[in-house]
Amino acid sequence: MRKTKQINVKRTLALARAFHFLYSCAKSCLLPFLTLYFRDLGLAPEMVGIIMGTKHIISLLWQPLSSLLAKMYNKRRAVIHGSVVCSAAVALVLLLFPPADLQTHNICNDSNLRSTPSPREPQLKVSTDPASWLTIPFPANKTDVAEDRTSQLPVGRTNNTEEPKNKNLVRKKKHKREAEEGQLDFLSSLKVMDVQHQLFFLVLITVSIWELMAAPLEWTADDSLHDYLDFADASDRYSSTGVWPLLGAASGVGGAGFLVSRLNCSILGGTSRTAVHFFCYAGVSALALPIAAFLPLYLNKQQSKVNRPLKAIQLVRGSQRAVLCAVTALLMGATRSNVDNFLLWQMRDHHSTELHMGVSLSLALLSQAAFPLLAARLTRLLGSGRVLALGAAALGLQCLYYSFLWGPWAVLPAQLFSCFSCGAFWWAVKVHSDDIATPGTERSIKRLYNVLSLDFGSALGSFAGGFVVRWCGLDWLFRGAAVVLILWCVCLPLLQWNAPRQYRINYSRLLAADAIEASDSESEEERDWLDKAMEDDGSKNRNYGKTLKP
Structure with missing residues (x-):
């Protein structure tokens, strides 16, 4: 007779909290500083925006699909282990790429702390115009040259009866030659491309593979924990692990910033300061791997086959207030992605070091984690609809403040507003989700809002933000985002007032x-x-x- 394993809910929650803490700590050692590393390599702002936007698009498509496949084939533990190991290994590949401009780039120097408004164009280049990559002239053979010369001869020197035939023959051969040259131009353009664009495509491919390795982990681990607690009739304790990723992220970004700021060139041996974040990411990920081996997993084979994501979409679409919350999530995600991508650029331009950056980002995360202490009072005072508008307005004011930085520590007061921007926003999303949810759809609705904000909205914001920085600069990027959010906060209460409220049954x-x-x-x-x-x-x-x- 098969012996039944004893269920220990406290041990399960402790392991899940430790795993999410360490993995969030590992990600925060690198991801906030990743765009800064791309800038050190010499990539332009629009290139960085395309890379980060592609990363979010891959996460949007691959996360739900990989989680579903891991559940169907009962390979959740293998997916978790493989994701931790492979993502850390692929991330280190980015360190193998040299900077775009080897002559002007100093990889370990205090000059990195000075103002660098935009990366310089590489000196070793063929052409900076993308349109010219497909129009590179190739030498023609002698026959074609002779035919072209014949076609250009005066009419008097050729036979009038053979003239139309010769012209048609020359025209056909010319079209054939142009088609062959077009194919060669496309392949050869990769070789004659300037150094900056070559580096861009290499980084884009590597980051895409990295995201394919890392994306399945969070959803798979989250589904495993929920199914196990649901099997143990303790699903009400599932939400108790929510604050630990924020604490881990605050520890990772603050610790990595402090560590890198204490290193000097003699210790690094010529390595870039920002490259140390990659080693921190790999090291902390290795600490999370043994805990992942002991995570209790349970596959609920008797689970209902109702398509809950589609049901969640129907519930959100059927409520006007939920639709307004979805639009707010999209705008918040787009704005937040620009802050994540380019705030450290703005801080470096005002002489901030990794210590300033790590402390400021850690303070923002701790402030966001503290919002549940104020949530009950604010909800009674303002209501969930106004708390949602408060979150968007606070983020808009933060962006406006970022555009007027004047020193290394000037960013700290704005980071305290993260309690009312990200903290208030996600609390309001939780309340709206509970209002429209039916039994069994709560997690699906919350995930839908997460995907809209953290993946789809962040992708749109990254794509647009890079070009705005190139055309207008960092200051106007943050000012434009602030104007959009504040205008939406003015319209949101009016739209909510006209929308009927649905109370949860x-x-x-x-x-x-x-x-x-x-x-x-x-x-x-x-x-x-x-x-x-x-x-x-x-x-x-x-x-x-x-x-x-x-």
Whole structure:
């Protein structure tokens, strides 16, 4: 007889919290500083935006698909282990690429701390115009040259009867030659491309592979934890792990910034300061790997086959307030991606070091984690709709503040507003999700908002933000994002006021009410039956006494 394993909910939650803490710590050692490393390599802002936008698009498409495949084939543990190892290994490949401009780029120097408004163009280049890559002239053969010269001869020197035939023949050969040269131009353009664009395509391919390796981990681990707790009838404790990724991220970004700021060129041996973040990412990921081996996994094979993501989309689309929340999530994600991509560029231009960057980002994450302490009072005071507008307005004010930085530590006051920007926004999203959710769709609705904000919105913001920085500069990027969010915050309360509010149905109260009504009806039926029986028995006794009377 097979022995049943004992379920230990406390141990499961402890392992899940430790794993999410360490993995979030590992990601935060590198991801906030990744675009800064791309800038050190010599990539232009629009190139960085395309790379980060592609990263978010891959996450948008691959996360749900990989999680579904891991569940179908019962390979969740293998996916988690493979994702941790392969993502750390692929990330280190980025260190193998040399800078675009070897003559002017100093990889370990205090000059990196000075203002560098934009990366310089590489000196070793053929052409900076992308249109010229497909129009490179190739030498023609002698026959074609002779035919071209023949076609250019005066009419008097050629036979008038053979002239149309020769022109058609020359035209056909010319079209054939142009088609062959077009194919050669496309292949040869990769070789004659300037150094900066070659580096861009190499980094884009590597980051795409990296995201393919890293994207499946979070959803797979999250689904495994929820299914296990649901099997143990402890799904109400699933949300208790939510604050640990924020604490891990704050520890990772602050610790990595402090460590890198303490290193000097003699210790690094000529390596870039920003490259140290890659080694921190790989090292902390290795610490999370043993904990992943002990994560309890449970595959619920009897789970309902209802397509919950489609159901979540239908529920959000059927509520006007939920649609407004979705639009807000999209705008917040686009704005937040620009902050994540280019805030450190703005700080470096104002002489900030990795220490300033790490402390400021860590303060923002800790401030966001502290919002649940204020959530109850703000919700009673403002309501969930106004809390949503408060989150968008706070992020807009943060962006406006970022455009007027003046020193290394000037960013710190704005980071405290993360409590009311990201913290208030995600709390309002949770409330809106609970209002429209039906049993079994709560997590699907929250994931839908996460995908809209963190993946789709971030992709759009990254693509657009890079070109805005190239055309207008960092200051106007943040000012434009601030204007868009503040205008939306003015319109949002008006649109919410016209939208009907949907209240969540408390199914436990309905069941309790049905039970009370059923018990009352049963007691009334029993009372009626007993009274009727007593009346019938009394009438029989009275009749029996009358018959026996002499």
